[in-house]
Amino acid sequence: MSLDQPLAPLPQEGLGFASAWPVRAGDVDPYNRLRSDAVARYLQDIAWEELHGSSLHRTDPSWIVRRTVIDVVRPILWPDRVHLLRWCSAMSSRWTNMRVRITSENGGLIETEGFWININESTNMPTRISDEGMTYLSRTTAEHRLRWRPWLTDATPPESDTDLPFPVRATDIDQFNHVNNAVYWQAVEHYLVDFPKLVAGPHRAVIEYIAPVLSRQHISVRSRYEPGDRTGHPVLRLWFVVGGTTTTAVRLGPLST
Secondary structure, eight states: OOTTTTTOSSSSSSOOOEEEOOOOOGGGGTBBBHHHHHHHHHHHHHHHHHHHSHHHHHOOOOOOEEEEEEEEEEBBBOOOOOEEEEEEEEESSSEEEEEEEEEEETTOOOEEEEEEEEEETTSSSSSOOOHHHHHGGGGOOOOOOOOOSSSSOOOOOOOTOOOOEEEOOOGGOOOSSSBGGGGGGHHHHHHHHHOOGSSOEEEEEEEOSOOOOTTTOEEEEEEEEEOTTSSSSEEEEEEETTTTTEEEEEEEEEEEO
């Protein structure tokens, strides 16, 4: 799969893990649009629900996300209620692509995909998914040769006076002592204040986590806005940098149809 390809469909109706909840006022921007950082939290929440609603909490309890794709087909606006459906669309022995479809009762639609890595709690290194876990995840996919290929390969721009400091708060740190993956989307939302047209229509946002950021480390965000990239569409690119090392990359632009 590549940057512009559509996400994998649900193989059969009735499959997947489902949940639902109301959109809260703290999840939306001043125009009542469901923010991307809220979507990222929703993806964590349904992953946690599925983990503890299945045997995975016993056999394969620890996962980290390497990439998240968020396709906003039709925006979700508050007040509304969302319904989430999660399924595995591809896998290998140590990682999976997990799709989540978010629909709302008022007609919103957000399609997402996450590249999740099964890790060993003692070493924090990728580890083999258990046989029981493989059986559970295989219910919705026949693709068992998933490989990691980065989508965001543009070089990080040099340091400049437009770099934005992004302070890490104590509440941003997760149980692995890393900056929680949903926190990075707050910086994306900060930049979107200046580029509202990027989210005015269907759009795709991709984030890739290259290296973890620990508590007390200092993050700078470098940005590049292209009014028209090689496809002729506007694109926002962000790079999160710690001590000269790029830890995370983001690309946001129109959704290909």
